Amino acid sequence: MTASLAFSILTYLLALGLGGFAVIHYARKRKPVLRSLGLTLNRWLPIDIAVGLAITFVAIGLVFVVELLLGVVAVQPGTLTWSSFASEVLVPLIQAAALEEFLFRVLLLSGVAILLSRLTHGRWIAVLLTAALFGAGHLGNDGATAVSAFGTGLGGVIYAVAFLATRSVWLPFGLHLGWNMAQGLFGFPISGNIVPGWFSTASTGPELLNGGAYGPEGGIPGMLARVLIIAMVFAYVKTRWPDGSIATLRFAPAPEKRSAVLQPTT
Template sequence: MFFWTMLALSAASGIFAIIWYARHDRPVWRSMGITVTRWTPLDIPVGLVIPFVAITLVFLAELALGAIEVAGADTDWSSIGGVLGEIAGFALFEEVVFRVLLLSGAIILLRKVPAGRWIAVAATALIFGAIHLTNENATLIGAFGTALGGVIYGVAFVATRSIWLPLFLHISWNLSQALWGFPVSGNTQWPGWLTSESIGNELLNGGAYGPEGGIPGMLSRVLIVALVLVYVKLIWRDGSAATLVYAPDPVRRDRSPAAGNEHATAPSPSHTP
């Protein structure tokens, strides 16, 4: 019931955003992140690399702390295509629901509130974490760790005004956990190149929920947020972490003959949704 309630809330938020952008003569789909930009070819590899490095560090840290043990290696890679497809499909679904729809509407609602973008990111991240309480092996601590993931994807979405960076951060985070043999938000159906078993204190390894429920995993998510902010700052030098304003607002293309084939772009980051 909770899942369907949150899905309905996201749909309503997305419809609100679509209507608002249309009424304010804004390009609807580009304003909601459904767009390919000049930075998309860079967003994709950056989104893949950062979580893989972070999860690898978590694996090494938990191994050094004695919080996990490697039980074996999986040499059967015949199902890797299906695993990749499932992980990518789940990530795409969640990014559309929680960022493209839910977060887009929240940003508009809070556009005149100080730190409104951060509040929107935090609120939708908490909902994102809460909905994972329905997962197998879920715990409150694990859901909080998942909410930190919602902060990562929300910051990436708001800062870039595009779905690509958060989508590939999400895919890589889940895939990297599976590859190192960790449970992925309580799910264990995806085989990796290792099989890792949690031992000892669950605050270190997250127990059956996976690294998201452990301190090393949570710290790695804070690190990822910081790296995402560094990345977007390198692209948009005038951007601000305080306001989460980096990429300029999408504007309608000028289709007048005088405009030729050039596209209108905002000269600098803007504070409107």
């Protein structure tokens, strides 16, 4: 067993354990468990996913243009066809984003946020801790380096902030899916993996500028794009909840207790 595989297994076990702790905590507090875990079904679901997709496609589009202007990638026509889009791009990327969001945000982040809830900046500490695990968990991918792990960790920050701010998994899912899909369609590697895209890119410059075989997360333009995404996420949630606080990462109201929901109105 490789070190990266062992680390991934331990991380998944930790996520399951902390997720189970979160379920027990919410049940004992008589809070709606699924909604407290961010598994909400409401009118904002399609909007959050669409916003996440739009934000990340804009960001990756900017990375594509910047790296072209810097001359650090060579671009050729891609191999994507309509017949291959669903089976080779859409379905695998949906599955990957859904699995990672469930493990790292719904389970792991929920548990860590509860454990650190009494600290003044506990939610931010939870974001950083789980983001670090998210980045380290990709070190076994093709082309991964310490720099790419940091860039991937920034992605973990994005998804964790979106999850805690909205108290829902759908915005981080849309952001995660959109980042991966946009990379693939613009011809970039997706954390070391290749899918058919509109374009096919090849590295012609320093990895610090294009991320090399790993993808944009390992390069400076990609990392700056992730910082831009964080800013756009805050702009979005601040629009929905103007009284929300970036300092405490509290925007969406907490789900009501079951007893409060079941009380008849008078």
